[in-house]
Amino acid sequence: SQELEQSPQSLIVQEGKNLTINCTSSKTLYGLYWYKQKYGEGLIFLMMLQKGGEEKSHEKITAKLDEKKQQSSLHITASQPSHAGIYLCGADRAGTASKLTFGTGTRLQVTL
């Protein structure tokens, strides 16, 4: 079974709308990383969460990690076309970011 599940698998939102992407682990995590990938390109680091209940924001993107450190959400406020891409969560199970297991990914499209 997949250790790291993301939902939804794909999402189409109208520009200006808010959206949330979820990442759920079957095991407690040391850390949770959010990346964005454009098709056929590398991954861009967004945010890293390590403490239960932690929340971080950058521009219009907010990421949270629950108290049990098994679930994270990524929220985008007032989406823009530049937010389109594939969002991937990566789980650190060893505490040193030495080996990441990635989620299934969420493909986001933002329409005008």
Added chain:
Amino acid sequence: GAVVSQHPSWVICKSGTSVKIECRSLDFQATTMFWYRQFPKQSLMLMATSNEGSKATYEQGVEKDKFLINHASLTLSTLTVTSAHPEDSSFYICSATLPRADASNQPQHFGDGTRLSIL
């Protein structure tokens, strides 16, 4: 900072040939680099962990003799796909982390990937 460069970005070659992909950390020394493979519309699958000056650690199911990894310096790791066949066609991405002393609270930094097509 923490820029990772991957080369080439795209390669097409005939079946049976070997292809080398380079991963360089441009502004930091990376004692550990990772090689991932990504199939269309799927997530990243870790292939191996490359440690400078030692043998790579391969994930279960990854053929060591097919995917040769060399990490000869602190800024360069190479992945060679030997005797490539159409089923090896994929998107390969590398990442690097800062040296272990600095690795805590640091993310992996990714290259832009290499699209490999075997005819």
